[in-house]
Amino acid sequence: MKQIRLGDIAIFIVSIAIIAFSLGRFTDFSGEPQVHVRTDGGEFIYDLGVDAFATFNGPVGETSIEIKDGKVHVHDSDCRNKVCISAGWVSRVGDWIICLPNNVFVLIEGAVAQETGGVDDTAF
Amino acid sequence: MTRHSDSRLRSTVIRVEFVALLAALALFLSTVEYLIPKPVPFMRIGLANLPLIIGLGLLHEREYLLLALLKILGQGLVTGTIFSYIILFSFGGTVSSAFIMFLLYRYGRRYVSLVGISIAGAMASNITQLQLSRVILFGDAARFIAPPFLMVGFATSIVLGLFAERFVSRSSWYAEHAQQEHLA
Amino acid sequence: MRATNVKLFMGIISLPAILLQNNLIGIVLQTIYVIVLSVTSGRKFRVLPNLILLFSVSSAHLLQPNGLLLFTIGSFSVTLGALLLGARKALALIALLYLSHYMVTGKPQFPGRLGRLISLQFFYFDAITTKWRGIAPKRPFILAIDKLLHTVSEQSAGDRQRSESAPAMASAIDLARQGVHVVVLWGLFLAGSLHVLPVLI
Numbered sequence: 161m162k163q164i165r166l167g168d169i170a171i172f173i174v175s176i177a178i179i180a181f182s183l184g185r186f187t188d189f190s191g192e193p194q195v196h197v198r199t200d201g202g203e204f205i206y207d208l209g210v211d212a213f214a215t216f217n218g219p220v221g222e223t224s225i226e227i228k229d230g231k232v233h234v235h236d237s238d239c240r241n242k243v244c245i246s247a248g249w250v251s252r253v254g255d256w257i258i259c260l261p262n263n264v265f266v267l268i269e270g271a272v273a274q275e276t277g278g279v280d281d282t283a284f
Numbered sequence: 285m286t287r288h289s290d291s292r293l294r295s296t297v298i299r300v301e302f303v304a305l306l307a308a309l310a311l312f313l314s315t316v317e318y319l320i321p322k323p324v325p326f327m328r329i330g331l332a333n334l335p336l337i338i339g340l341g342l343l344h345e346r347e348y349l350l351l352a353l354l355k356i357l358g359q360g361l362v363t364g365t366i367f368s369y370i371i372l373f374s375f376g377g378t379v380s381s382a383f384i385m386f387l388l389y390r391y392g393r394r395y396v397s398l399v400g401i402s403i404a405g406a407m408a409s410n411i412t413q414l415q416l417s418r419v420i421l422f423g424d425a426a427r428f429i430a431p432p433f434l435m436v437g438f439a440t441s442i443v444l445g446l447f448a449e450r451f452v453s454r455s456s457w458y459a460e461h462a463q464q465e466h467l468a
Numbered sequence: 469m470r471a472t473n474v475k476l477f478m479g480i481i482s483l484p485a486i487l488l489q490n491n492l493i494g495i496v497l498q499t500i501y502v503i504v505l506s507v508t509s510g511r512k513f514r515v516l517p518n519l520i521l522l523f524s525v526s527s528a529h530l531l532q533p534n535g536l537l538l539f540t541i542g543s544f545s546v547t548l549g550a551l552l553l554g555a556r557k558a559l560a561l562i563a564l565l566y567l568s569h570y571m572v573t574g575k576p577q578f579p580g581r582l583g584r585l586i587s588l589q590f591f592y593f594d595a596i597t598t599k600w601r602g603i604a605p606k607r608p609f610i611l612a613i614d615k616l617l618h619t620v621s622e623q624s625a626g627d628r629q630r631s632e633s634a635p636a637m638a639s640a641i642d643l644a645r646q647g648v649h650v651v652v653l654w655g656l657f658l659a660g661s662l663h664v665l666p667v668l669i
Contacts, residue, residue, distance in 0.1 A: 163397055164397060164399065165394075165395055165396055165397050165400065166395050167388075167392055167395030167396030167397075167400050168396055168397055168399050168400030168403075169400075170395075170400075171396065171400040171403050171404050171407075172400070172403065175403055175404075175407050175438055176438075178407060178411070178434065179431065179434045179435055179438060182427065182430040182431045182434055183431045185427045185430070194533055194545075201536075202536050202537065203536070203537040204535055204536050204537060204547075205533035205534070205535070205537050205545050205547050206533060206534055206535070207532050207533055207534065210532065210534075212534070214535075300585060300588065301588070303585075304585060304588040304589045304591075304592050305592050305617070305620065305621065307589045307592075308589050308590070308591075308592030308593040308595070308596055309592075309596065309617070311589070311590075311593045312593060312596045312597060312600070315597070350585070353582075354585060354586065354589050357582075357586055358586065358589050358590070358593070360568075361572055361586070361590075362593075364511065364565070364568050364569035364571075364572050365565060365568055366568050366571070366572065367479055367480070367483060367564065367567065367568035367571055368561065368564035368565045368567070368568050369561055369564060370561075370565065421525060421528070421557065421561070422525065422528040422529075426528070428528070447610075450610060451610050451613070454610050454611070454614075455610060455613070455614045455617075456614055456618075457614050457617040457618050457621070458614075
C-alpha cells in the first residue's frame with residue numbers, strides 16, 4: 161500500500177462516525193405533533209411546528225385556524241356561539257377544539273412519548 | 285519529500301496558462317465521468333476533483349483558489365447549470381472541499397497522504413451540499429439522502445485519493461512541474 | 469451588447485420572475501416556455517431525469533404535511549398542499565436549469581480578466597478533448613493522461629491568438645427576440661402574483 165499515514169486513519173474514522181450519525185438520523189421518524197382538522201370537505205393535516213393559517217368551509221360558513229409558535233387556535237368562525245374561538249390556544253398532543261355547528265374538528269395528534277416524562281402527569 | 289520553500293521566493297505571479305490547463309482537465313474529467321455507465325445515476329465519482337488534489341503540490345494559494353473558481357464556472361457553463369440552484373451546490377461543495385484540502389496539505393502534509401486529503405475534501409463537499417440542499421430544496425427531508433450520498437462520496441474519494449497518489453508518483457508531467465517554485 | 473451575450477443578459481433579468489413565482493400554474497407555464505426555448509436551440513429534453521427530480525423533491529416535501537389529506541400509506545400521510553409546494557419548487561428548479569441551458573447556447577464571453585481566463589480554460593478543454601482521441605494506448609490510464617498533458621502543454625500560443633476574433637454586435641432582431649422572452653416570463657410572474665391565474669395553492 162502507498163504510504164498510509166496516521167492522519168489518513170484519523171480522517172477515515174471521523175468520516176465513518178459522521179456516516180453512522182447520518183444513518184441514525186435517517187431512522188429517526190419522530191412523530192412530530194400534527195394538527196388534524198376534520199370537516200365535511202375532508203381531512204386536513206398540518207405540522208404543529210410550522211406557522212400556518214387555514215380556512216375551512218362547513219354548513220354555516222367558514223372556520224379558520226391559526227398555527228403559531230407551536231400552538232393552534234380557532235381564529236375565526238361563522239358559527240353563532242363562537243365557543244370554538246373561546247377555547248383559545250392548544251398545543252399538547254390529544255388536545256382538541258370543535259366547532260359543532262360548522263362541523264369542524266381540530267385535533268392534535270402525534271407520539272405522546274416525546275412529552276417530558278412520557279407518563280401522564282395526571283395519573284394520580 | 286523535501287521542499288525548498290524559501291519564503292523570499294514566494295511567488296505571487298499567477299501562472300495563468302498552467303491554472304487554465306488544470307481547470308480544463310477538470311472539465312475533461314467530468315465529461316469522462318459523465319460517460320461512464322453507472323448503476324445508480326446519482327453516483328458521482330468526483331473525477332473532476334483530481335486536478336484539485338494534484339494541484340495541491342503544484343500551485344500556490346492564489347492559483348489554487350483560481351483553479352477552484354475556474355472549475356466551478358467551467359462545469360457550470362459546460363453542463364448549462366450556471367444560473368440555476370445547482371451552481372450553488374457546486375460552489376459550496378468545491379469551495380469547502382478546496383479549503384479543507386489546502387489547509388490539510390499546507391499544515392498536515394506530514395500526517396496525511398493524498399488519500400486522507402481526498403476523503404476529507406469529499407466529506408466537506410458532501411456535507412456542505414447536503415446542508416445547502418436542506419435549505420434550498422428538501423427541507424429537513426435532506427437527512428434521508430444523507431447516508432447513501434455520504435457513503436458513495438466516501439468510497440469514491442478513497443479510490444480517487446489512491447489514484448492521485450499513484451499519479452503524483454508516476455507522472456513525468458507532474459514531476460516536471462513540481463520542481464518549479466511553489467508554496468504548499 | 470455583443471451578440472453572444474444577449475441571451476445571457478435576458479436570462480439574468482428573467483431569473484427573479486421564476487424564483488419569485490408563487491403560483492403553481494404560473495410556474496408550470498414558465499417552465500414549459502423555457503423548455504421550449506431551450507429545445508429549439510438544441511438542448512435535448514429527456515423526460516426521465518426531470519421526472520425523477522420532480523418526484524424526489526415533491527416526495528421530500530410530503531414529509532411535512534400540509535393541507536388536504538389525499539391518502540395514507542401506512543402511517544404516512546400524503547397531503548395536497550405539500551405535494552403542490554414540492555411540485556412548485558421542483559418546477560422552479562427545472563425552469564432555471566433549462567433557462568441556463570438556453571443562456572449558454574450563445575457561447576457568451578465574459579468580460580474582464582476572469583472572462584479571458586475562462587476562454588483560455590475552454591481553449592485548453594477543446595485541445596484536450598481533441599488530442600485525447602489521438603492518444604493510444606489509453607491503458608495504463610495514468611500514463612495516457614500524462615502523455616495528454618505533455619501534448620497539450622506544448623500547444624503554441626499562436627494557435628490561441630488565431631482563435632480569438634473580433635466580437636460581433638447584437639442585432640436589433642436579436643434584442644427584440646430576447647426582449648419578448650423577458651416580457652413573457654415576467655408577464656407570467658405578474659399574472660401569478662396578481663391572481664389572474666387560478667390559485668391552487
